[in-house]
């Protein structure tokens with residue numbers, strides 16, 4: 001790796017859960033205020049694409065992504081979940097798990113697109129407690145088979 005990588009150099013948010021292969025962080029700042037519960041699932045080892053991983057490893061990562069999605073659906077009852085793996089700006093493999101509401105700032109556009117209706121409403125959804133999310137995700141992932149990856 002030639003250039004410094006923000007996801008190698010830092011967690012990338014408030015740590016919610018981790019194992020030996022990947023971590024779940026709560027995105028911080030204005031994105032968290034606009035989309036409470038917005039998480040990233042970050043592969044620990046630097047690589048760029050899902051297809052760089054062995055099938056067992058990409059399966060492990062997707063199990064964690066889907067566990068985060070299930071917990072957020074229960075916790076913040078969004079109208080929709082957006083899953084995205086872009087990496088155009090930070091080419092270190094990570095997934096965004098983004099709760100969306102019909103009255104959020106960008107709906108129905110992607111959160112990085114133009115503001116949907118031009119009106120930025122006051123936040124109407126409660127902030128997410130990292131401790132609560134962490135406990136719910138630990139419970140959701142209690143049966144994650146850690147032996148899948150040698």
Ligand SMILES: [Zn+2]
Nearest residue numbers: 005008046092
């Ligand atoms: Zn990296």
